[in-house]
Amino acid sequence: MTRVHNFSAGPAALPLSVLEEIKNELPEYGDSGMSVMEMSHRSPAYQAIIEDAEATLRRVMGIPSNYRVLFLQGGATLQFAGIPMNLMRRGRCGHVVTGNFAKKAWQEAARYGDARVLASSEDTHFDRIPALDAVERACVDDDLDYVYICQNNTIFGTQFHTLPNCGDTPLVADVSSCFLSLPIDVERYGLIYAGAQKNAGAAGVTVVIVRDDLIGQSPANPYCPTYMDYRIQADKGSMYNTPNTFGIYVCGKIFRWIEETGGLVAMEQRNRAKANLLYNLLDNSKLFCGTAQKDSRSIANVTFRTPSKELDAEFIAGAAQRGIANIKGHRVAGGMRASIYNAVTLESVRALAAWMDEFESLHCMGQRSL
Amino acid sequence: MTRVHNFSAGPAALPLSVLEEIKNELPEYGDSGMSVMEMSHRSPAYQAIIEDAEATLRRVMGIPSNYRVLFLQGGATLQFAGIPMNLMRRGRCGHVVTGNFAKKAWQEAARYGDARVLASSEDTHFDRIPALDAVERACVDDDLDYVYICQNNTIFGTQFHTLPNCGDTPLVADVSSCFLSLPIDVERYGLIYAGAQKNAGAAGVTVVIVRDDLIGQSPANPYCPTYMDYRIQADKGSMYNTPNTFGIYVCGKIFRWIEETGGLVAMEQRNRAKANLLYNLLDNSKLFCGTAQKDSRSIANVTFRTPSKELDAEFIAGAAQRGIANIKGHRVAGGMRASIYNAVTLESVRALAAWMDEFESLHCMGQRSL
Incomplete structure (x- = not known):
């Protein structure tokens, strides 16, 4: 079988060496006598896998210790709700609408509070990142809980090359399709998240990196499902319930591959x-x-x-x-x-x-x- | 490598023949030139995989055509919120508390409305399924949106061997740890759901089987995340956003294995x-x-x-x-x-x-x- 040249937007190509490793670890992983899919998520063998995945990601991205790393499920789409439900404490946020998923995220946030469009490129069919002056003014004037951007717009092929200067207003970014594709300064953000199925692994894992002080003791919205409560998931090491164990294992392998290839x-x-x-x-x-x-x-x-x-x-x-x-x-x-x-x-x-x-x-x- | 005798409660043992098939389909699936993990969820190759998984499950369980099958993420825990958010239209449901997860489901439902405990075995440390007379009376008297049970209690080793007679009140059952372990009459239920990691595949997929008339045109709770809106997920074939593509592929293989082994x-x-x-x-x-x-x-x-x-x-x-x-x-x-x-x-x-x-x-x- 010849592998095709796979330009899929996601789920997307994975490194062949990683696929071969996964293959070699079936039906048994190491000396565990079982595959990763069959491991209790509470077992020492699996604990080592998830802890190594997080530690590798922290090294690769230079994630400061005051940021928590969560491995969740439900895709970016579930985070469209999870972000306002957790972070919109004063009831107001600002969105930059630069594409399809940026628009969906704004529409979902608007169900939970006053989600303002601060800039948009919809008038030119999302062919650009718009000027960000209004974003910077709103950060000064509008008492926003956060500013939301979609840093790379998968469908329209645009990307933020400079970030808005948000001052003390936390910047929240969907980085799904540029995650791990270039160095970023995590401290510029309050929260970064990414569906794994572009650069971090297989579909079914969402990586959320959030500054610890933002997640408080309880979510902003009282109806936030416990599963989506960032504080609980952070305190439980993404194991409040059974996570996507195999998906996180694949992520860990990708993080290693990135580290080992430069x-x-x-x-x-x-x-x-x-x-x-x-x-x-x-x-x-x-x-x-x-x-x-x-x-x-x-x-x-x-x-x-x-x-x-x-x-x-x-x-x-x-x-x-x-x-x-x-x-x-x-x-x-x-x-x-x-x-x-x-x-x-x-x-x-x-x-x-x-x-x-x-x-x-x-x-x-x-x-x-x- | 010798395989161990794996009695894990979940994630749990998978059939060796299925693990070997998965291994054989890495790094390429059939003549697709890529692994299942690398396939666009919108591609014809992947569409065939998810459609076959659903069709096989329908045959194996005898699921009537007026029930929808959803492949979601977030585990049973996310459904603890998803069920009341979608189904608690009049604001009242009844719960039978027979174990740890039954109790968590009740506690979560109580955040969304009047969730009544109709029967419990907590007084004897969950060593039994309690008498269900009160459940049956409540179905007549209490105008409940649904009655909720956890049909098999993984931690305490108990199982419902007869279901309560709920009349017209929909019965909702977490069947995670007895899913596909014996025939069930789907029409006795309004909604059945199961985390895949016991009998249906790997962790990261939740199968929800819901009677079509119950899911209405919009969820009961206005804060229900769009991802968790059963109507939208049903109408989009579990593809409102990228599902756990590899996890659903594993489920499909397990469903086939069940069918082929009797x-x-x-x-x-x-x-x-x-x-x-x-x-x-x-x-x-x-x-x-x-x-x-x-x-x-x-x-x-x-x-x-x-x-x-x-x-x-x-x-x-x-x-x-x-x-x-x-x-x-x-x-x-x-x-x-x-x-x-x-x-x-x-x-x-x-x-x-x-x-x-x-x-x-x-x-x-x-x-x-x-």
């Missing part, structure tokens, strides 16, 4: 090299064009299109024949999208670039022959 | 044979005694003890030396517990029984020599 500095270098290869090609193409404004381009999701839906479809079909999978854009954006997370190799990106070159040549020759 | 009738026969072997031994032992009252005994979790904590500890340590793992009772119950779910073989139960016989002989000889 850490976040190396991840960023490789990701920028992959992104630059594609963006340079787009900028020099007579057929393809990138859909995100240049200063807002994501290094994780490269969105582009041809002049017509028919050509897009032909390009995608031809890609599939060449073992280039999952480059169709999200249904709300159309066109193409190449998600080039950590585990997507430069070789895969080169294969995509080669097909783009070939497709452009074929198409231009076709035009000339008309 | 279905729920065969599961029940095998489970009763395993349980009878242990209960007969307990009833004829001069050293060990079962902790659940006889008419309430679980066929999934067999709880027992010796006359002293020291002997319990000696028995557990000796078991570990013989490859018999995870028979220590839950911390709130003490003693021993053998969880003998579907994937625990008769051979494993015989190994445990042999050690019990041996331990009893050793101990009685020791006593005689004093």
Whole structure:
């Protein structure tokens, strides 16, 4: 079996070496006499696995000791509610709406209090990160519990390259699709969270990193399900109930792989090299064009299109024949999208670039022959 | 590597043949060129996996077409909130408190409305299923949205062998530790749910089976997170957001394994044979005694003890030396517990029984020599 070049936006490609390790640890993990899936989450063997996962993540990201790391379930979508239910103590927050999931997060927060849109790029179909002046003013004037951003917009291929200066107002960021793809300064944030299925592992785990003083002794909303109470989950080491044990094990392996292949500095270098290869090609193409404004381009999701839906479809079909999978854009954006997370190799990106070159040549020759 | 005899209460033993299949499908699943963990949940390959999982479960359990099957995350604990948030429309429900998780479910429901304890066995340390007359009267008199039971109590080793007659009041049951261990009549229930980590797969998936007319157009509680809105998850085929894709794949394999090894009738026969072997031994032992009252005994979790904590500890340590793992009772119950779910073989139960016989002989000889 040949592995395809997998550009899926998530669940997404994982490092082959990690998949081989997981395979080798079935049906038994080490000398435990059972697979990780069969281990009691309270057993010493499993405790070592989850503690190692957290410790590795703390080293890789440089997470300060006053931040708690939670491994939860329910995806980013459950956190859209969990964040206001835990943190919206005075009943007001500010949102920057830069894409589909940013908008959903704002809509969900608005069910729990006064969730204000401080900036949006919806007027230009989310092709950019908007100016953040209004965000910074609101942090001074509006007594906000927090400011919420989606740091990388998976569907539209945009990314914050500078963060708003929020002063003492905590910054909350959905970093799902840029998590672990480059170094970040955790102390700039009050809370960071990410679905694992892009850069951290398999779907079914959400990593929440939250500053300890923000989670208080009880959630802001009295109806917050106990499962989603950050204080309880933090105090119980993400084991208030049975966590996604296998999913956390996979995360731990990914964290190790990142550490052993150079850490976040190396991840960023490789990701920028992959992104630059594609963006340079787009900028020099007579057929393809990138859909995100240049200063807002994501290094994780490269969105582009041809002049017509028919050509897009032909390009995608031809890609599939060449073992280039999952480059169709999200249904709300159309066109193409190449998600080039950590585990997507430069070789895969080169294969995509080669097909783009070939497709452009074929198409231009076709035009000339008309 | 030798596999141990794994009596874990959950996450628990899985069939070796299923683990071997999962291993064989790494790093690539079929001709997809990627592992299941790397598949977009919207891809045709993954759609086939989740649809097959649901269809197999429907065949195995005989689920009527007016019941929806949801594959959610967050464990039973998140459903402790999800059930009242979705179903408590008139603000009143009745609970039968038969153990630790039954009590937690009641306490959580009480945060969302008038959750009444209709029957409890807490006065005898949860060693039995209490009489259900009061439950049946409340169904007639109290205008309840539903009656809630925990059908098998994992920690205390008790199980409902007859269900309360609730008339038109929907019966809601946490069946986590008896799910798929015997045939059940789904139509007796309004909602059944189970954490997967006992009989249905790996931790990180919760299967919810709910009668369509109960979930309405919107949840009962306006603060219900969208992720937990049963109507939305049902209408989106458990894909409102990215589900635990790998976990659902494992569930599907377990459902297939049950179907191919005789279905729920065969599961029940095998489970009763395993349980009878242990209960007969307990009833004829001069050293060990079962902790659940006889008419309430679980066929999934067999709880027992010796006359002293020291002997319990000696028995557990000796078991570990013989490859018999995870028979220590839950911390709130003490003693021993053998969880003998579907994937625990008769051979494993015989190994445990042999050690019990041996331990009893050793101990009685020791006593005689004093």
